[in-house]
Amino acid sequence: MARLVLVLAIIAAPASGESIGSAHYEAASARYGHGALAGGEWAELVLVLDSGGERRFGLPEEMVFEDVAPRLADLTGDGVAEAVVVESDVAKGARLAIWGPDGRIAAGPFIGTTHRWLAPLGALDVDGDDRLEFAYVLRPHLDAVLSVVRFDPQGLVVLAQASGLPSHQYRSGVLEGGIAACADGPVMLTADSGWAKVMATRWVDGALQSKALGRYRGPESFAEAATAMGCEFNAP
Numbered sequence: 001m002a003r004l005v006l007v008l009a010i011i012a013a014p015a016s017g018e019s020i021g022s023a024h025y026e027a028a029s030a031r032y033g034h035g036a037l038a039g040g041e042w043a044e045l046v047l048v049l050d051s052g053g054e055r056r057f058g059l060p061e062e063m064v065f066e067d068v069a070p071r072l073a074d075l076t077g078d079g080v081a082e083a084v085v086v087e088s089d090v091a092k093g094a095r096l097a098i099w100g101p102d103g104r105i106a107a108g109p110f111i112g113t114t115h116r117w118l119a120p121l122g123a124l125d126v127d128g129d130d131r132l133e134f135a136y137v138l139r140p141h142l143d144a145v146l147s148v149v150r151f152d153p154q155g156l157v158v159l160a161q162a163s164g165l166p167s168h169q170y171r172s173g174v175l176e177g178g179i180a181a182c183a184d185g186p187v188m189l190t191a192d193s194g195w196a197k198v199m200a201t202r203w204v205d206g207a208l209q210s211k212a213l214g215r216y217r218g219p220e221s222f223a224e225a226a227t228a229m230g231c232e233f234n235a236p
Contacts, residue, residue, distance in 0.1 A: 018101040021050040023070035023083040032064040032088055034115045036141065038173035041066055047083060047101055055101050062090045066117060068175055068236070073123035073132055075151045076105065084134060086118060094118050096136060098151065108149070108156045111139070119168040120236050121146070122179040124186035126159065126203035133159065135179070135188050140168040146190060146201060146208060162208040165190040165199055167236070175236035176219050180226035187231065189213075189222045198225045 167177030
């Protein structure tokens with residue numbers, strides 16, 4: 001399968017030697033006005049460092065963080081976690097971005113249209129090489145394209161995609177789905193396109209393969225499905 005490389009904006013800032021202990025958003029903002037993710041538009045990212053200090057980062061007036069919370073994961077492979085976030089632009093919609101203590105490390109391309117979003121699912125090692133990838137659902141209220149991406153120095157590589165696998169319901173403040181950490185490898189949990197079933201998607205020989213696990217009964221269905229498989233559930 002051919003791999004699609006998406007150009008990133010890389011910031012070549014010198015490493016500070018600091019590591020991130022936790023991260024959150026502050027300064028709720030109405031300047032974007034999308035409202036697809038209830039209560040999920042913010043002007044400021046706060047990185048709390050293991051040293052006890054913190055770093056605060058704002059965005060230009062035409063942008064917000066459109067997300068419920070930053071996720072900490074070592075996507076660059078340098079041994080320390082970065083903050084993975086969703087940024088949205090008033091004219092160009094959302095993009096995935098990676099931040100460290102010195103600022104934004106990388107950002108994928110904007111979707112290209114205002115009020116188009118992507119819903120993070122979580123970090124996972126899809127192919128067992130001890131390197132983390134990241135899964136998200138592109139345009140979760142439309143074609144709901146489950147996407148698995150990997151960071152490398154040349155760009156953000158899309159490894160595989162599959163449509164019709166949503167993980168967020170329009171105007172909800174809750175991200176659904178998640179990652180099931182199983183003994184035989186990670187499983188991405190989403191709904192089906194009609195929100196009737198819980199879907200389990202695995203990486204198999206470079207592609208995504210999905211199967212239904214059972215009925216969708218609400219946000220708790222995904223954790224229940226992971227438990228039934230004997231796996232640990234990680235929410236988005």
